Amino acid sequence: EAGVAQSPRYKIIEKRQSVAFWCNPISGHATLYWYQQILGQGPKLLIQFQNNGVVDDSQLPKDRFSAERLKGVDSTLKIQPAKLEDSAVYLCASSLRGGGGQETQYFGPGTRLLVL
Amino acid sequence: KNEVEQSPQNLTAQEGEFITINCSYSVGISALHWLQQHPGGGIVSLFMLSSGKKKHGRLIATINIQEKHSSLHITASHPRDSAVYICAVVVTGGNQFYFGTGTSLTVIP
Numbered sequence: 338e339a340g341v342a343q344s345p346r347y348k349i350i351e352k353r354q355s356v357a358f359w360c361n362p363i364s365g366h367a368t369l370y371w372y373q374q375i376l377g378q379g380p381k382l383l384i385q386f387q388n389n390g391v392v393d394d395s396q397l398p399k400d401r402f403s404a405e406r407l408k409g410v411d412s413t414l415k416i417q418p419a420k421l422e423d424s425a426v427y428l429c430a431s432s433l434r435g436g437g438g439q440e441t442q443y444f445g446p447g448t449r450l451l452v453l
Numbered sequence: 454k455n456e457v458e459q460s461p462q463n464l465t466a467q468e469g470e471f472i473t474i475n476c477s478y479s480v481g482i483s484a485l486h487w488l489q490q491h492p493g494g495g496i497v498s499l500f501m502l503s504s505g506k507k508k509h510g511r512l513i514a515t516i517n518i519q520e521k522h523s524s525l526h527i528t529a530s531h532p533r534d535s536a537v538y539i540c541a542v543v544v545t546g547g548n549q550f551y552f553g554t555g556t557s558l559t560v561i562p
Binding site for chain 1: 457483484486488493495496497498501503539541543549550552553554555
């Protein structure tokens with residue numbers, strides 16, 4: 338079974354530029370999560386989708402971050418414009434149903450973003 | 454104040470030692486997850502607990518809901534166990550996740 342796929346693996350941009358990350362969850366998984374992990378910290382949930390609907394986006398900085406999962410399968414996370422403090426690893430995870438976090442989550446390899 | 458606190462932050466052990474990593478939380482939870490993150494960023498889910506104890510190989514996770522505390526134990530530690538171990542909780546009645554900052558474990562041969 339293929340795991341969670343993310344691209345790109347690495348991205349370097351200048352502040353005020355835009356960037357987009359892509360995630361393809363495990364086939365059949367209804368729930369998809371985007372996390373931001375700043376160096377030395379634990380992951381922070383940015384947004385959770387169940388199928389193509391948003392379950393929780395309370396920690397997503399909506400003035401510059403957006404995410405979509407139009408067909409309930411793959412998802413994109415966009416930052417526009419980027420700030421220096423957005424430098425982090427962006428992790429995507431998926432789970433079979435959702436279950437309010439009471440399921441095993443499968444994580445992708447992450448996208449390392451450096452904003453200069 | 455963080456909702457999830459882990460201790461210790463860093464841990465160095467000799468191969469074969471018994472290791473304990475602790476996680477305390479301040480919110481009501483419906484589940485607690487233990488995750489393992491290797492250098493390079495890949496995260497693997499080790500356990501999901503809502504009560505009691507779970508065992509998988511040399512890993513044991515326990516949770517005490519009344520005391521709001523969980524422990525991850527590694528028996529007969531091995532250098533390949535070197536990683537960051539992260540505790541995450543799911544708040545009762547919602548989907549909100551809170552993560553600890555992780556415990557960095559190094560096991561020396």
